[in-house]
Amino acid sequence: MGLMFRKRKKYGPLILNFTENGLSSWTIKIGRWSWNSKAKAHRVDLPGPLSWKQDKSRA
Structure with missing residues (x-):
């Protein structure tokens, strides 16, 4: 497994x-x-460390 390039740019929301x-x-x-x-x-x-997720396919 090699190195991967990832980058995030934030512009407000x-x-x-x-x-x-x-x-x-x-x-x-x-x-x-x-x-x-x-x-x-x-x-x-x-x-805390919790989150809720709703997939579009299950809606």
Whole structure:
């Protein structure tokens, strides 16, 4: 397993995720709620180390 290049750029609530091949996904994060373009899932951060996730395919 070799080294992987990953980089994140934040522009307010928009987060762009890059790999060595270019843009891999983008995320919108507002408060504790976020949505990721690659996973197509909603996520809510809960207190402590917990979070709640809802996949689009199961909605």
